[in-house]
Amino acid sequence: MGRPRLLVVSMSLPVTAKRVGEESWSFTMSPGGLVSALLGLKEFETKWIGWPGVDVHDAVGKQTLSVALAEKGCVLVFLEEVCDQYYNGYCNNILWPIFHYMGTPPEYRNDATITYESQYDAYKKANQIFFDVVKEHYEDGDIVWCHDYHVMLLPQYLKEYNSKMKVGWFLHTPFPSSEMYKTLPSRSDLLCSVLAADLVGFHTYDFARHFEDACMCILGIEATSEGVVDQGKVTQVAVFPIGIEPERFINTSALSEVIQYMEKFKNDFGGRKLILGVDRLDTIKGIPQKYQAFEKFLEENEDWRGKVMLLQIAVPTRNGIGEYQKIKDQCHGLVGRINGRFGSISAVQIIHLDCSIEFNQLCALYAITDVLLVTSLRDGMNLVSSEFVACQKAEKGVLILSEFAGAGQSLGAGALLVNPWDIKEVSTAIGEALNMSPEEKERKHKINFEYVKTHSTQQWADDFMNKLIEITTNAELQAAN
Ligand code: G6P
16 A cells, blocks of 8 residues: 655745746745755655745736646645734744743734734634645545644644544644643633644654643643543644754765865855854844853953854844844844954954855855854754754864753754853853864764764654554544444
């Protein structure tokens, strides 16, 4: 029997579309860990259902974009007028901060016409739109794999429509402690819907445990060894730490173009040690804290001034949300201050770029990096850490990794784990990393490289899919008996 076809549903498609003419479109890769991980999914016949990053209101635009995306295996979802309150509102200004322990925003928006209810309404409508598109493309036997906090109501809509559908839901962010999750007004609806899925997956045991705790304290449903059992319906809860496609990074970093970039960048950096940061410019990534820690390091280590630099690639994201505009200004202010204090005529201490960079250049940077600095205040996994490990060459760099990133649980043994809120501790770790012996760097790298090689995105998807197939097949057998 062949593998079932997979319908992947996520808010964002792997590509973001931009209109470049009446009937033509250009595409760039969408940012974020979810997309880069799922791009490695090669062994399933897959249709990817999602939003292309723009809304289109005219018939020609809709038609031409649908055709262009169909060629890429994508089915697009038009969110039309609900998009702003759904995406900028409920998803990213309400769920995202709660799931990352940033708290419920004091005002959901400054505009009195935009309330919690209106944003939750938009969320429901958007999930309904996703449902309609899945329904249109679903064929018997397909597996529907829903991704992330954007589509938490979808499992229930799907199962109510067809209880035989095989439905999985995976969360790419942390699931917070139930004390935090409880603050969400729609806490029960979302939990009940997710529990309609056959399999619910998380990156770490902590996130799975928090989810089960929330089921217990909000719905009064206990987790058993079989899963979360509600009125005879079993939902399995399991842990699947996501990975990257290691060969893509290993092979790219061996390309002659990448090697040329490496030489060029080393030359540009004038022999200084390179500390690298690569993050979406998101409040959860702790970029201001990273800058403060680097500032402290420069303050306390005069000898290193001018001999080390921090390059931060700050990939733009969610520009429609006020918090994301504020964090940009905050970063720019800190960079100015630190460069003003410690820079010289010939060199600045921090280069902060408000853009993403081309893939080959990224691999070249990873390869020549002395220290990768990941200071996420909370993070589902953080695949940048794995990408860095995969690209390392003869002289190994050191990974400084936040203990609040999911990756801290898988790559912690080969990294220097830090509390990103502790500026002094991060500053000390920078010093330790810069002074680490080649032998110790090699030892740490080996541990992490082994992990990254063996925990690929394909493995992650296989594990999730195999488990989902096993659960749903057993359920079918039981029902037949
Ligand atoms: C995180 C989320 C993803 C999201 C990505 C980029 O990784 O878990 O679902 O796609 O951020 O966010 P954006 O809002 O720019 O799509």
